[in-house]
Amino acid sequence: MDAERDDRVVAYGTWMHRQVELWDHPPETAIGIEWFGVDIAYQGQRTVDDESIAKTLFSTIEMRAREDTNSTPDMPLVLEVDEENTVAQGFWTHLGFEYLDTVVVEPPRRQYLRMFRAPSMPS
Numbered sequence: 001m002d003a004e005r006d007d008r009v010v011a012y013g014t015w016m017h018r019q020v021e022l023w024d025h026p027p028e029t030a031i032g033i034e035w036f037g038v039d040i041a042y043q044g045q046r047t048v049d050d051e052s053i054a055k056t057l058f059s060t061i062e063m064r065a066r067e068d069t070n071s072t073p074d075m076p077l078v079l080e081v082d083e084e085n086t087v088a089q090g091f092w093t094h095l096g097f098e099y100l101d102t103v104v105v106e107p108p109r110r111q112y113l114r115m116f117r118a119p120s121m122p123s
């Protein structure tokens with residue numbers, strides 16, 4: 001059977017280095033997950049390798065970010081998620097992110113949970 005090539009974008013994510021203050025530590029450079037989403041038609045779906053599309057997107061972003069020449073192995077990952085987006089909060093928690101604090105962005109006045117994940121350092 002012939003397989004047709006499908007060029008649709010099913011997921012999209014970006015990262016950038018940014019300065020963060022974790023607890024009362026001095027500012028440090030972290031890998032920020034800036035945009036992240038899976039097309040609704042593909043949420044809960046898996047790749048041809050039977051991996052979650054969402055988890056594949058995240059691991060690809062993290063791998064590319066850590067390969068960047070300005071990255072160091074000890075950089076934490078940080079992101080903000082809308083306080084009403086409980087699905088994404090569950091997803092990030094499942095991937096090992098922890099709640100850090102709540103930030104308010106205005107306008108419009110919306111609350112975002114800041115979440116972080118410590119780097120997995122080689123033992």
Ligand SMILES: CC(C)(COP(=O)(O)OP(=O)(O)OC[C@H]1O[C@@H](n2cnc3c(N)ncnc32)[C@H](O)[C@@H]1OP(=O)(O)O)[C@@H](O)C(=O)NCCC(=O)NCCS
Nearest residue numbers: 036037038043044045052053054080081087088090091094
């Ligand atoms: C958040 C989002 C990326 C998750 O994608 P998804 O396709 O629903 O995720 P999957 O179904 O592939 O789940 C991947 C894994 O996370 C787990 N998971 C997903 N949502 C979860 C939740 N709310 N609570 C607990 N675990 C969750 C799944 O059980 C699965 O686990 P496993 O593969 O280890 O068994 C997707 O819902 C999305 O794009 N939402 C809109 C945009 C958005 O909110 N982006 C985040 C902005 S911060």
